[in-house]
Amino acid sequence: MRKLACPREAYGRYLVKRAAEDERIVALDADLSGSTMSCLLREQYPERHFEMGIGEQNMVAVAAGLALGGKIPFVHSFAVFLTGRAFEQVRQSVALAKANVKLVGSSYGFSDFGDGATHQALEDVAIMRALPNMTVLVPMDPGEVEEAVDLALEIRGPVYIRISRSPMEYLPKEEPGLGPALLQDGKDLVVFANGLMTSLALEAREILAQEGISLRVVNVSCVKPLAKDGIQRLAADVKGVITVEEHSVIGGLGSAVLEALALTPKPTCLIGVEDAFGQSAQSHGELLAHYGLTTEAICERARFLMGRG
Amino acid sequence: MEKRDVKYLEAKARLVREGIIRAIGVNQRGHLGGSMSCADLVTALYFYKMRHWPEDPEHADRDRLILSKGHSVLAQYAALAHCGYFPPAALETTKQLGSFLQGHPERDRTPGVEANTGSLGQGLSIGLGLALAGRLDRRDYRVYVILGDAELAEGQVWEAATAAAFYKTDRLIAIVDHNKMQATGRIPELYDVGPIAEKFRAFGWRVLEIDGHDFAAIVDALDAADQSTGQPVAIIAHTVKGKGVSFAENVASFHNGALTEEQYQQALREIAGDGV
Known part of the structure; x- marks a missing residue:
């Protein structure tokens, strides 16, 4: 724990x-x-x-x-x-x-x-x-x-x-710095996450490993200025890209990653709030589940990108 | 610059008004009306009241002027130029692509400009922040903020007025350029925020009310503002929009209007004092 x-x-x-x-x-x-x-x-x-x-x-x-x-x-x-x-x-x-x-x-x-x-x-x-x-x-x-x-x-x-x-939770990190940071390597897909969503991406990686899907997890705390070369490098050798953020899919981390990869595009899935306002609930987790910001959502997109969806 | 000499200030004001006209030029729109109405206030601040060092614009002890009604920056540019912050000839580059003299004040482009304003209603808050910083540093500089009367419709002005009274920033002086005009016409007919002096008093400010084109009254009020303790000061200055250029006085279209070659020459003649 x-x-x-x-x-x-x-x-x-x-x-x-x-x-x-x-x-x-x-x-x-x-x-x-x-x-x-x-x-x-x-x-x-x-x-x-x-x-x-x-x-x-x-x-x-x-x-x-x-x-x-x-x-x-x-x-x-x-x-x-x-x-x-x-x-x-x-x-x-x-x-x-x-x-x-x-x-x-x-x-x-x-x-x-x-x-x-x-x-x-x-x-x-x-x-x-x-x-x-x-x-x-x-x-x-x-x-x-x-x-x-x-x-x-x-x-x-x-x-x-x-x-x-x-x-x-405190997450393990090799080196200090807020630029795109490789937390766990993988060879099939890369997930770019930040905030609370990074811990979900790390969980998804463990689940997907059991299914034979190797997920690279990159934390991107500094959304701007974005180290575009880092994003490009970390996405260069994988089949697809997932972004996940506790934010609208319009204009946040997902958009920033797509902008960085515009010249070297990959199949990409953006996980975030789909152009909607929030609402009241009795826990944070309840809302994250309702709006699809979950470990399972990351796993689903990963399977889809690997042709297993 | 320290001389309390009305003739001296009137001569400087003529230079400032001439600079405003040169900055506007011919057949290009420029904010003539509001620049002219605050020209005497700006002149009194730079050439009489404020401690400042043109050769050292970032001097820590300088008094600060923030033009919250940023569109009237032509008056400030002209005063800064004639104080020696930059050559007066540069005024004619105002609003040209790449010029350090923008249409509204930008602090990192123009020496002597303290803040970025233009979107109205923000300058008094910035001035309050500067006054609070000065108090924390135990420096005795004063912060002057010139506001337009139409600008007082911005709610943020009254948030700042509340906060300044609460924090007792007696080195913050608001000067209202009360020319009774907004961009589109006369305030009493269009949108009147009501009695300005009473409002500032009710917000906890010390209030002085003067003729904003009478240098004796302006310097008396600026000196009187030094005496306030525990209370910010508002100087309500009654002014005339377009003051000094007969065909532009109280004419709304010269809020941001263009001058023909003939009007340009006439304005310069009237300001110089011949042909009036």
């Missing part, structure tokens, strides 16, 4: 750690600090945490001003509000201005299962990916959440980090 941890708690603790080392780090929140876990920084450094009330548009532009004044603001809300409600502020005041702002979108995908469609971000990667100057990170486990914070601090410019509300 692998170790489970809550990524947003890992995030909040790690932000405090980095803030202890770098006093330029400040945080802003829009009345969700108990969920985004920016409250941990508020406890430690109250003067460096700005509660902005329920006003995401102002919050994002205030963060841009803090960045122009030399601070490194981490801006928190649910992913859906941060990237949706404040999109145009992100576009003009942050991305166009190349402001050194880190946007931390919490409770992405179906992880806020009870609250329903209004609170479930399924298009945030697509809209952040479309903005020039924006880096988009979708960590696969709590360890990568920390790596994402480190990378965000190395980059002098806008970064979007997507963080799940649900516990995630």
Whole structure:
């Protein structure tokens, strides 16, 4: 049994750690600090945490001003509000201005299962990916959440980090880094995954191995800028490609992988939400099953691509 | 630059207005109306009030001006040019492909420009963020934000007004260029947000109200704003859209209009003070 941890708690603790080392780090929140876990920084450094009330548009532009004044603001809300409600502020005041702002979108995908469609971000990667100057990170486990914070601090410019509300297991990884990372090799097919879906891809690999299908599992936490050469290399010698993400199939990881493989196409199956809003349910898993984001869905696509469907 | 000399400022304002006309040029659309209405405010800030170092645009202690009504950036470009940030001749490249003088302010292209604005309603929030950063760093710079009166219809302005009062940013000064015109016509007839001074007061701001073309009043208000403690300051400046160019004053089509060769020459003559 692998170790489970809550990524947003890992995030909040790690932000405090980095803030202890770098006093330029400040945080802003829009009345969700108990969920985004920016409250941990508020406890430690109250003067460096700005509660902005329920006003995401102002919050994002205030963060841009803090960045122009030399601070490194981490801006928190649910992913859906941060990237949706404040999109145009992100576009003009942050991305166009190349402001050194880190946007931390919490409770992405179906992880806020009870609250329903209004609170479930399924298009945030697509809209952040479309903005020039924006880096988009979708960590696969709590360890990568920390790596994402480190990378965000190395980059002098806008970064979007997507963080799940649900516990995630620590996944084995050979080397640090958020680019396309080969987690388990295989020779028949490659699956590109990120976020919570990476653990499903690893499970699918074990099931498929028993059926004689060899699946290569690649984690792609950094959706933008995407290391296209890495994607091309890891897809070059296989019969087909599967992408899996807790996001709409429009504009996210699947689209990014297809763009990377446009000149060297392979039969590809995109697993994600098929152009639909979410809804309420009693668990995260229930929604993932309902919308077809499962280990079995990966196995089915793999069999199909191998001509056994 | 420190001199509180109305004649000196009026002469600088003529240079700024001339620069606006040169930046617009002939037969090309340009935001004349709103640039002219805030020209005296911008002049007083750059040539009297603000601490700034044209040879060192990133100086940590500089006062900041954010033009939240970004379309009026021609006034800022002209002032920056005549302060020495770049040669005034460059004004004529405004909006040409590849120019460092864009149609709306871009901080990484133009020395002296502090933020990216153009989509209205965001500048006061950015100014608040800068003021908060300055307070954390224990620096005493001030942040001036010029807003349009029609821009006050953007809800984000009032989110920022609320937050600035809550955080008691007394080094944040909002200046409303109250020219009573929006792009398509007169505000009272089209869409009026109501009593501006009362609104800012109700949001917890200290409010001053002045004639935005009277330099004695402008510099008095800017100096008075220094005295605020624990409260942000709003200066409501009554202005005339298109001020200084007779045929453009209070004419909505010159919000973003083109000048014929004849109009261009007439505007330059009127601004220089001959032929009025």
